[in-house]
Amino acid sequence: MAVRITGYGPSVYTWIARLALTWRGVPFDYTEADPFADPPPEMLLALHPFGRVPVLQHDGFILYETRAILHYIARAFPGPPLIPDDPQAAARMEQIIGITDAYAYWPLVRQVYSQAVFAPAHGREPDPAIIAQGLAAATRVLSALEPLADRDGPNLLGADPTLADLHLTPILDYFAQAAEGANALAACPNLHRFLAHWHAQPVFRQTRPLLLPG
Ligand SMILES: N[C@@H](CCC(=O)N[C@@H](CS)C(=O)NCC(=O)O)C(=O)O
Incomplete structure (x- = not known):
């Protein structure tokens, strides 16, 4: 099947x-x-x-x-490993996925993106108080993730992509679609470079959801 x-x-x-x-x-x-x-x-x-x-x-x-x-x-499914063998790299990957789910998704996507990007695209008035709450919570999320992103490679953990890259990229991209999110990310050079790297991947453009007016 x-x-x-x-x-x-x-x-x-x-x-x-x-x-x-x-x-x-x-x-x-x-x-x-x-x-x-x-x-x-x-x-x-x-x-x-x-x-x-x-x-x-x-x-x-x-x-x-x-x-x-x-x-x-x-x-x-066969392909290059997406889970590192090295115990510390594998643990770091899980940590980033955990941070993404527990602390990043709600403020970056459900507060900032939903209100600043999705709501106006669907003819709804954004709620500035929710955007402000999301941005405040995002500050801590970005400052936790920034030092975890490797300075020597295009992906979070270095040269090779891992599940952490696939998990975090869409969440950061949604956040960056809001002007306020893009500004916050511009102040985080590692995360900014990481997202720019994924923006250039054909698979990123191929799969990115269209923001259809509803
Ligand atoms: N922990 C779930 C979260 C999935 C999730 O929250 N998906 C959202 C859409 S992005 C959803 O279905 N939300 C419906 C709701 O909140 O009622 C996972 O990792 O798959």
Whole structure:
């Protein structure tokens, strides 16, 4: 059976899964399901008890949680290793993914991007208080990530891409689509260089969600 992703067009986590599969060269089918619908679609709840996206299916194997999906893609399909052998590099990779999920996603994407970029594109008035809250929280996130990004390589951990790059790039890109986010990132030379490197990858442009007016 082909790989299938059930996701939602604007979802940054869906983008992370699509980016990883495309980077690996794995063809996949795609089913759209809006997790923000109230109630979420039954078919999504049947795959994901929390009604979120993305979900990966492969040969009857059903997997949700983007971090787990990326580990599966790295191990189930051939290609250059995306998980370092070196214990410290592997731990660093997990740390960056953990920071991204626990501390970065909400302020960078759900507060700054959603309000400053997504809301106006969909004819809604942004809430400046939420943007300010997101920017305040983002300061700590960026200053935690900045020293973890290697100065000697284009990727976070050096020359070779890892799952941390695939996980963080879409989140940083959404943040940088807001002028306030781009300004904050410009003050972080390592993260800024890292994002510029990924912006230049064809797979990035190929998978980046279009900001469709809704
Ligand atoms: N921990 C989940 C988070 C996924 C997630 O929050 N996805 C968002 C879209 S980017 C979603 O489905 N949100 C629906 C909601 O918050 O109700 C993962 O790593 O996959």
